[in-house]
Amino acid sequence: MPAGPDDDGNDVTDGMTTAFWAIHDGASAKASVREILGRLPRIVRQVGALAWRADRRATVLVVVLQLASAAMAAFGLVASVGVLRELFGSGPTPDRIRAAVPQLVLVVALLSLRALLEAGVAATEARLTPKIRIALESEFYSLAGRVRLEAVEDPEWHDAVHRASDRGLYYARQIVGNVIAVAAAALDIVATAGVLAVLHPLLILMLPLSVLPVGAAAVRSARDRFHSYMRWNAMQRRLRVFTWLLLDQDSAAELRSTTSQDALLAEHRRIAEKIAAEDTRLGVSAARVTLAGRAFGGLGAGLTYTALCLMLLDGWIPLAVGAGAVLAIQSGRQSLTTFVNLSHLVFENALWVTDLQAVQAHCRTRLPRTGGLPAPQDVEEIQLDEVTFAYPGKDTPALDGVTLNLRAGETIAFVGANGSGKSTCAKLIAGLYDPTVGTVTWNGTDARELDPVSLHQQVAMVLQDPIHLPFTALANIAVSRGTITTADPEQAHAAATASGADTVIASLPGTWKALLSKRFAGGQELSAGQWAKIAVARGLYKQAPVLLLDEPTASMDPRAEQAVYESVLNGARRPGRITVLISHRLASVVRADRIYVFDSGRIIESGTHQQLMDKEGEYAAMFTLQAAGYQVAPTGTDDA
Numbered sequence: 001m002p003a004g005p006d007d008d009g010n011d012v013t014d015g016m017t018t019a020f021w022a023i024h025d026g027a028s029a030k031a032s033v034r035e036i037l038g039r040l041p042r043i044v045r046q047v048g049a050l051a052w053r054a055d056r057r058a059t060v061l062v063v064v065l066q067l068a069s070a071a072m073a074a075f076g077l078v079a080s081v082g083v084l085r086e087l088f089g090s091g092p093t094p095d096r097i098r099a100a101v102p103q104l105v106l107v108v109a110l111l112s113l114r115a116l117l118e119a120g121v122a123a124t125e126a127r128l129t130p131k132i133r134i135a136l137e138s139e140f141y142s143l144a145g146r147v148r149l150e151a152v153e154d155p156e157w158h159d160a161v162h163r164a165s166d167r168g169l170y171y172a173r174q175i176v177g178n179v180i181a182v183a184a185a186a187l188d189i190v191a192t193a194g195v196l197a198v199l200h201p202l203l204i205l206m207l208p209l210s211v212l213p214v215g216a217a218a219v220r221s222a223r224d225r226f227h228s229y230m231r232w233n234a235m236q237r238r239l240r241v242f243t244w245l246l247l248d249q250d251s252a253a254e255l256r257s258t259t260s261q262d263a264l265l266a267e268h269r270r271i272a273e274k275i276a277a278e279d280t281r282l283g284v285s286a287a288r289v290t291l292a293g294r295a296f297g298g299l300g301a302g303l304t305y306t307a308l309c310l311m312l313l314d315g316w317i318p319l320a321v322g323a324g325a326v327l328a329i330q331s332g333r334q335s336l337t338t339f340v341n342l343s344h345l346v347f348e349n350a351l352w353v354t355d356l357q358a359v360q361a362h363c364r365t366r367l368p369r370t371g372g373l374p375a376p377q378d379v380e381e382i383q384l385d386e387v388t389f390a391y392p393g394k395d396t397p398a399l400d401g402v403t404l405n406l407r408a409g410e411t412i413a414f415v416g417a418n419g420s421g422k423s424t425c426a427k428l429i430a431g432l433y434d435p436t437v438g439t440v441t442w443n444g445t446d447a448r449e450l451d452p453v454s455l456h457q458q459v460a461m462v463l464q465d466p467i468h469l470p471f472t473a474l475a476n477i478a479v480s481r482g483t484i485t486t487a488d489p490e491q492a493h494a495a496a497t498a499s500g501a502d503t504v505i506a507s508l509p510g511t512w513k514a515l516l517s518k519r520f521a522g523g524q525e526l527s528a529g530q531w532a533k534i535a536v537a538r539g540l541y542k543q544a545p546v547l548l549l550d551e552p553t554a555s556m557d558p559r560a561e562q563a564v565y566e567s568v569l570n571g572a573r574r575p576g577r578i579t580v581l582i583s584h585r586l587a588s589v590v591r592a593d594r595i596y597v598f599d600s601g602r603i604i605e606s607g608t609h610q611q612l613m614d615k616e617g618e619y620a621a622m623f624t625l626q627a628a629g630y631q632v633a634p635t636g637t638d639d640a
C-alpha cells in the first residue's frame, strides 16, 4: 500500500475540498455581474464607515481629491478636444498650431494637476489604510483574546476566528485601496460619458458599443483567474505546510535525526511542479481569453469607428469632435476594464469583511459576563458544593457532584488517575468555567456574582506545559501581573529564588534581560524543566491569594522539584493564602493539609496523608505502589 501519492500521481491534495478558511475564495466567479454591481454601493458604504471611524479627515480628503481628480480628467478631455478643434480648423498650419498652444498648455496643466491629485489620494490612502488596519486588528484580537474558555475549545469558533484572522483581516486591509480604485474608475467612466454628451449626445451611445466587449473579456479573464485560484489553493496550502516543516525550529531536530528531509523535499518538489503546471495552464488560457477579448473589443471599436465615420460623412459632427470622441472612448475603455477587474476583487473582499464582522459579533456573545462584585482581596474560604461540570459537546461530566473546601493558609492536594477531573476542578476554582450544576463560593459569595476579571486577578495558575513567551526573562515573570512595562525587581528575584529560576536566569547571557526565544536574533532557548521554573516564578510573582499548581514540577529534576516543594508548599512563604497542588508524585503531597482523591470526576477519598494511609483505600494503594518502585530488592535474594 503506497504511503504517499499513488502510481497515477494522485494524492491527498486532489481530493482536498475547500478549507474552512477559504469558503469565500472564488465567490465572485460564481456571482452574476448584476449581483456584483448591486452590492457595490453597500460595500462602498461599509468601507466608508470603516475609514470614517479610523480617520475622518483622511476619509474626507480621499473623497475630495478623488472627485477633483475625476473632474481634471474630464476637463483634460474637453481641453484636448479644444486642441484638436484648433488643429483641424481652417487657415495656414503655423496659425492653427499657434492658436492651439493655449489649449495645449491647458491640457498639460490639467494633466499635471491630475497627477498631483492622484499622488495626494495615494498619500492619504497610505495614511488611512494602516489606521484602519490597526483599528480592525485591535478590535478583532481584543475580542477573540477575551472570549470565555469554552469558546476557545469549540472547534467551530476556532475555525471561524482563524478564518477571520487569516483572511478577513487581510482582505479588510485590501478592500480600502480597491474601493478607492473602483470609485476612481467609476468616476472616470462618468466623466468620459459627460464629455461625450457635451461633444454630441449621440456619441454617448457609442461608449457601450465600444467598451462592453472589452468589459465582457475582462469579466471572463477575471473569472478564469479565480477558478484557477480555487484549483491550486489546496496544493498551495499543502506546499506551505512542507515549507514550515522544513524551516521550523520545532521540527528541525526530529527531521534531522530521522533523515526525513529528503522525503519532505521530494513531496515539496512534486507539489511545486503541479502548481507550476497549473500556472502554465492559466497563462495559456489567459492569453486565449485576452486574444478573444481583443477580437471582440476590436469588433466593438470597429463598429464605433464606423458609426463615427458615418456621423462625420453626414456632417453631424466636425472632424475635431470626431477625433476628441476617439480619445474619450479610448479612455473610457481603459477605465471600464479597471472597473470590472476591481469590482470582482471588491465583491470578494467584501464577503471576507462581512465574515470578519460576523465572527466579531459572535465573539461578543461569548465574552465573559461584565460587572458583578469585586472578588475579595483576602480569600478566607473557597467552597465547591455538589459541583457538576460537563465540557460542551460531552455527555459524560468531567466533574460529578464534587464538594470540597479550601481555607486560607492551607495547602491542598488533588491526586487521582489521568482524566479523573483534577485539572477541570482547578479551572472551576480559577473561574475559567462555571459549574453546570452546583456552586463555587468565595467567602460565601457565589463566584458567578463576582466580576470575572477581578476574580482572575486573585488566582495564579501554573500549568505543566506553560506558555513560552518571547519576552525577556524578567518580562516572562512580570507578565503575571498583567503588564511587562513595569516590574518589581526585588519581588521578581524572590519569586525566581523560590522556584529555582534564579540559577537558570543567572546562567543566561544577558541574565534577566535575556530574550527567551531562539526564533529571534540573540534569543535563548530553555529546557522544559527550566521553563517550568520560570512558570513557577511567574505564578509566585503574582502574589495572588490563591495559587493553583497543576503538575508544575513534572519536568524538573529531583533536586529542583524538592526545592520548589520546600519553598512553595511548606506554607511559610504563603501565610494566609490558599495553595492547591495537583501531582502524580505522591511523595510531594505527603505534607499537604488535606488530600482529595479524584476518580471519574468524583472525590472518592479525602484527608491527610496519614488518615488516607490508615484508611487503606485508593490513595494508600497508589502510594504503596509508587513507594515500592523506589525499593531496590537486594541482588541475589530472589532465587535463593
Ligand SMILES: Nc1ncnc2c1ncn2[C@@H]1O[C@H](COP(=O)(O)OP(=O)(O)OP(=O)(O)O)[C@@H](O)[C@H]1O
Residues within 6 Å of the ligand: 153, 391, 392, 394, 398, 416, 417, 418, 419, 420, 421, 422, 423, 424, 425, 598
Ligand atoms: N478542554 C476539554 N474539552 C473536553 N473535554 C475535556 C477537556 N479537558 C479535559 N476534558 C475531559 O475531562 C475529563 C477530565 O479531564 P482533566 O484534565 O480534568 O483530568 P485530570 O485528572 O487533570 O487528568 P491528568 O492527570 O491526565 O492531567 C477527561 O475525560 C478529559 O478527556
